[in-house]
Amino acid sequence: MITRLLVGLAFVSLTFLAHAQEDKDSTWLVGGTSQINFSQATFINWSAGGENNIAATGQLDLFLINNGDNHVWRNDLRLAYGRIKTGDQLRKSDDIIQFISAYKRAISEKFNYNATLDFRTQFDRGFKYPNDSVVISHFMAPAFAVVSTGLEYHWKDYISFYLSPLAGKLTYVREVDGIQPENFGVEPGQNLRAELGATFRMSVNKEIMENVTVISDLELFSNYLNEPQNVDINWLFKLNMKVNKFIAASLTTQLLYDHDILIPKTNDAGEEYLGRGTQFREVLNIGLTFSF
DSSP, X not given: OHHHHHHHHHHHHHHHHHHGGGOTTOEEEEEEEEEEEEEEEOOSSOXXXXXXXXXXXEEEEEEEEEEOSSEXXXXXXXXXXXXXXXXXXXXXXXXXXXXXEEEEEESSSSEEEEEEEEEEEOSSOEEETTEEEEEEEBTTBSEEEEEEEEEEEEEETTEEEEEEEEEEEEEEOOOOTTOOGGGGTOOTTOSEEEEEEEEEEEEEXXXXXXXXXXXXXEXXXXXXXXXXXXXXXXXXXXXXXXXXXXXXXXXXXXXXXXXXXXXXXXXXXXXXXXXXXXXXXXXXXXXXXXXX
């Protein structure tokens, strides 16, 4: 039943997306940015202590936008991957694959209809550090897709609110040795979980001073059919700072809470267990950037 509803919702959304191609007056914009960041530290007889390390991170953001008289169809692909070597251990420092396709058709000056597909996963294995022999995640294990349709309100030119009373969330965990689907809310022995609910998003994109831009996206999702009071939270905050044409810095934080995801934790006695909790990451990048 739920799967059929999600398929129907996806079909409706894709129908609106395809309709954007029929506008003869529409124009296409293609572009993106890439950023490469390096850091290195060496300590020799350093009295304050420290450990030699070297890190590298690459990020690629691509966009494809179709602009028409009364619609916008925007497609964004974000890829990021980083590694850091501390001592003799090589760890992953960043790992993101995200694709967002959003079709917006104007209803009035402030309101528009919005159909969105949001897909997220990762490139590489994730380990239960400092133990690098226990795999806890991998490519498509898990993968998340949210399909939604609703109304978007533009309060200012830099802030908008989106409410979808009909949203579907799919969680997929492919078969990988050591990874338990139930740690991501999927029933044991299954690979896919479907949820039907509502989603809300608040987006801010504002240049607060010359060459400094703040981006904030807060997303909430509630499952109608299973504990709707347990709201999933995904808050992405980014501060972009442009030094010159080729050098830029960015500070990115992300806060996640999903009641269905179990994460490795340690109690006061030092015992390890799986439990629910808030996830948080912070990445500071300073390096070369190229726009095209």
